[in-house]
Amino acid sequence: MPLYEDIKINFLMGQETDFKGCAFSCLDTEKLDLKMMILELHDSSIDVPSVFICPISLEPMQQPVTLCTGQTYDKSNILKWLSLGHKTCPTTMQVLWDDSITPNNTLRHLIFTWFSNKYFAMKKKLEDVQGSVLEHLETLKKVKGQNRVKVLKDLRKLVAAHVCARTTMLENGGVGLVSSLLGPFTSHVVGCEAIGIIVNLDLSSELKRNLMHPGKVSLIVDIMNEGTIETKMNCAKLIEVLLMENNDTNKIEIVSSLSLLVGLLRLVRDKKNSNGILIGLKLVKLVLCCDEKVRISLISIGAIPQLIEVLPNLNNECLEIALYILEMLSTIEEGKLALKECPNIIPNVVKMLMRVSENCTQFALSILWAIYKLAPEECASKAVEAGLASKLLLVIQSGCNPVLKQMSSEFLKMCSVNYSTSILISNCMLTTTIQ
Structure with a gap:
C-alpha cells in the first residue's frame, strides 16, 4: 500500500x-x-x-x-x-x-x-468558465469580421464542453445575442459558428419563434447545403428543434423548401458519417409528416432511388426510419411509380423481411405490396426469385402481429397465382411436406 x-x-x-x-x-x-x-x-x-x-x-x-x-x-x-x-x-x-x-x-x-x-x-474552474463566457459575450457586442469569428469559435468550444457555460449563456442573454447575428447578410463562417453554439442550448419558446423567422431559416438551410458534415448535422438538429414548435404556418413554409429537402438527402447519402445519416433520416421523417405536398416534392427530387441505394449500408436504427419513409411515399401514385422504376428494388426490399424488426418487416411488405398492385406479374416473378415466398412463410409461422401474418398470407396466395406449385416450391426451397 x-x-x-x-x-x-x-x-x-x-x-x-x-x-x-x-x-x-x-x-x-x-x-x-x-x-x-x-x-x-x-x-x-x-x-x-x-x-x-x-x-x-x-x-x-x-x-x-x-x-x-x-x-x-x-x-x-x-x-x-x-x-x-x-x-x-x-x-x-x-x-x-x-x-x-x-x-x-x-x-x-x-x-x-x-x-x-x-x-x-x-x-475555480467553473468560475473561470463562467467569467470567460461573460467576457466573450461582452466582446462579441463590439467586434466584427475575423475577430467576431474568433470569439464565436471560442464560445462554441466552451458551450460544447461545459454545462455551466450553457447555463451562463442562457442566464445572460447570450442566445439572443448570438441568434441576432443570423440574417440575410450573415457570412457563412459566422453562421456556422453561431448555429454550432445555439444547437447546444436549451431554447425557450420565444427564442425558437425568433429563429423561425424566414430570413434566419433560409440562412440555416443555405449553410446546411454548403457546410462541413458537422455544420450540416448542427443545422439539421436545429431545424428539427424549430419544427417541434407549434406554429403550423411557419412549419409549412420551412418543410416546403426544396433546398432543405435536397440538403437532407445529401446528408443521408454521406456514407462516411452514420450520425449524419441518422440525423438526416429523422428530419426527413419529421418533414414528411408535416404536409402531404412534401411527399411529392421528395419524390420529384429523387428521394426514392437515393434511399433505395443506401439501404444495404444502413444500421438497424437508420434502416427502420428509411423503410418508414419509403412506405409513406408508396401511399401516393407518384411514389408507387418511382418505386417500380428503381433497379433491384424488389430483391433489396425482400432482404429486409424478418431481418431487423417487426416494424421493418411491415414497412418492407407494404412497399412490395404497392409495387405489386402496379405490375402483379413482374413483381411476383422478381419477388419469388428473390426468396419472397420463404420469407412470407417465416412471417406466417412467427410471433408477428395478426395483421402482418394476414398480409403475408394474402401476398403468398397472389404470388402463387403466377406460378405453378412446383416452381413456387423450387424457388422457395420448400419441401413437399410444406406443400
Missing part, C-alpha cells in the same frame, strides 16, 4: 499531498460537507485513489472504520454487513474474533483533504 503510506506521511508532516491542489487548513475544510463534495465531484471523471474506496460499495468512504483484521470499510456498509449476521471480514473472509469497529480518523482526514482540493479546483 505505498500510495496510502505516502499520503499518510505527507499528511502527518503537514506537507502538501501530490494531488495538484493547494493545501487547506482544517478551519477551511471543516466548513465543507464531505458527502456534498463527493456528490458534486461524482460526474467530473476524476480518478479517486483506491485506498479511499470502500470494498463493499465501491464508492468513496465518508466514515472509514477498521475491523480487527486491519481492513477498512465505510461505517454504514460494514454495519449493514454485520447486521445481516455475517461473522467474517468481507474482503479476506477471515472469521472476526472481535466485532468492534474503530474509526480511522487519519484516513478520513486524508479523504477530506483530497476531496477539498478537488472541490475547490473544480469551483
